[in-house]
Amino acid sequence: MQTEILDSPIIRDLFSSPIEWVHSGYSTGGENMRFDEDRVRLVASGGALPMLRVYGWKPWAVSLGANQRESDIDLVELEKKGFDLVRRATGGRAVLHADELTYSIVAPIGNNTSQEWYRITHERLLLGLQTIAPSLDFEKSQPNFRELYKEKPQQTVACFASSARYEIICEGRKVVGSAQRVLGNVLLQHGSILLGEGGEQLADVSKHSSTHSEQIRSTIIAHSANLSQAAGRRVEFEEVAGAIKTCMFK
Numbered sequence: 001m002q003t004e005i006l007d008s009p010i011i012r013d014l015f016s017s018p019i020e021w022v023h024s025g026y027s028t029g030g031e032n033m034r035f036d037e038d039r040v041r042l043v044a045s046g047g048a049l050p051m052l053r054v055y056g057w058k059p060w061a062v063s064l065g066a067n068q069r070e071s072d073i074d075l076v077e078l079e080k081k082g083f084d085l086v087r088r089a090t091g092g093r094a095v096l097h098a099d100e101l102t103y104s105i106v107a108p109i110g111n112n113t114s115q116e117w118y119r120i121t122h123e124r125l126l127l128g129l130q131t132i133a134p135s136l137d138f139e140k141s142q143p144n145f146r147e148l149y150k151e152k153p154q155q156t157v158a159c160f161a162s163s164a165r166y167e168i169i170c171e172g173r174k175v176v177g178s179a180q181r182v183l184g185n186v187l188l189q190h191g192s193i194l195l196g197e198g199g200e201q202l203a204d205v206s207k208h209s210s211t212h213s214e215q216i217r218s219t220i221i222a223h224s225a226n227l228s229q230a231a232g233r234r235v236e237f238e239e240v241a242g243a244i245k246t247c248m249f250k
Helices: 009-015 029-044 075-081 114-129 145-151 199-205 210-223 227-231 237-247
Strands: 002-006 019-027 051-057 061-064 084-087 095-097 100-108 168-170 173-183 186-194
Touching: 009 100, 019 029, 019 237, 029 051, 029 061, 029 084, 029 100, 029 186, 051 237, 075 199, 095 199, 100 114, 100 237, 114 168, 114 173, 114 186, 114 237, 173 210, 199 210
Parallel strands: 019 051, 061 084
Antiparallel strands: 002 019, 051 100, 061 095, 100 186, 168 173, 173 186
């Protein structure tokens, strides 16, 4: 595990203190979620600095949003695939954490709303990721998700089946999916940055008919992209970690 204290005027303005950079490498789904949830409790009690963390998942894991039904997942197929299953403290829909880098932010929410945190952190994240793939941009529109899910129920399961405002996209396809939750006075924000393929296998472990599962797969593929596609070359975990550390809060 690598840790470092980061400080800059932007960090002080947003976090009201220095922050701890944590590069924790690859862990199981349960270990990854416990780490972030433990930091929420420490920040809430004043026992730790705010945190920006990057990590991966070994084995690959499906994470469910805080209020998502576990019955959406076929546990038999999940075991056959060798995937973990874990529940996030944050909201949103299911993600298969495959070939990706995940980031988490834990910080006192302060004077910003959760929506402002979402916009600001994605603006800073975009600066870092554009050093790797300059074509990345923001999603500028906000779908009416209630109507969208009514018309296209295959988009209700997977995070990467649709994009919301300020999410990071490549030619209209989602590259970074983030979710938040405010616990007391502390914000927890998770985000999956797709490096390559694999996340579409969520369809294989979704508890639906084979026809519906294929609709989920095709929807994920149609609505998501990855950094390697955006950059036109293979992008590795450590390159993205370095870009986030160097550029996000410079």
